Amino acid sequence: EPEVTQTPSHQVTQMGQEVILRCVPISNHLYFYWYRQILGQKVEFLVSFYNNEISEKSEIFDDQFSVERPDGSNFTLKIRSTKLEDSAMYFCASSDRGGAEAFFGQGTRLTVV
């Protein structure tokens, strides 16, 4: 069964460092998303991406964040200069159509120390 895969599963980084979280969406999907979940809290929307550009972003997705689809398969989230409060689980998701069922990856746990 097709699935969304994310790497790494866990990343520890020092405050101020740049991190890149990687995702491989389901191959025939066209819409891509990043969400984050601080431990024990709700799942928060960060950004949606379609047709090689950002469709919408939340207020969390400030200038420190960027997304890219560098090739036909990967979808990345970059945090330029990490802060302690960026520590969270980051989920990538994809859907074949806008608003259709979104399938989530297993997540990357980011720990900023």
Place this chain on the structure above:
Amino acid sequence: ELKVEQNPLFLSMQEGKNYTIYCNYSTTSDRLYWYRQDPGKSLESLFVLLSNGAVKQEGRLMASLDTKARLSTLHITAAVHDLSATYFCAVAFTSGTYKYIFGTGTRLKVLA
């Protein structure tokens, strides 16, 4: 502001009992999804509700959608311990752009 609220936030129930989780949202949408999350794990899709009056059932769980009331329910029948998890509803907003806004989550604990 788009809001999706669930209640209760925490639910502790005995095995064999029934209960309903509610999901209210603030803006028009006719697409709502229910997900299950086990501790430290990803979001597992449970139900896809795509129209007013939609009802889906899987095992001891049944979900419904009332788009006029902007309300979805997840009903648990004769709960078993294996249902212990956090349940999220997510509303798809599709006016021009696409995103899913998640509810606050309901942490369910089924006691043996």
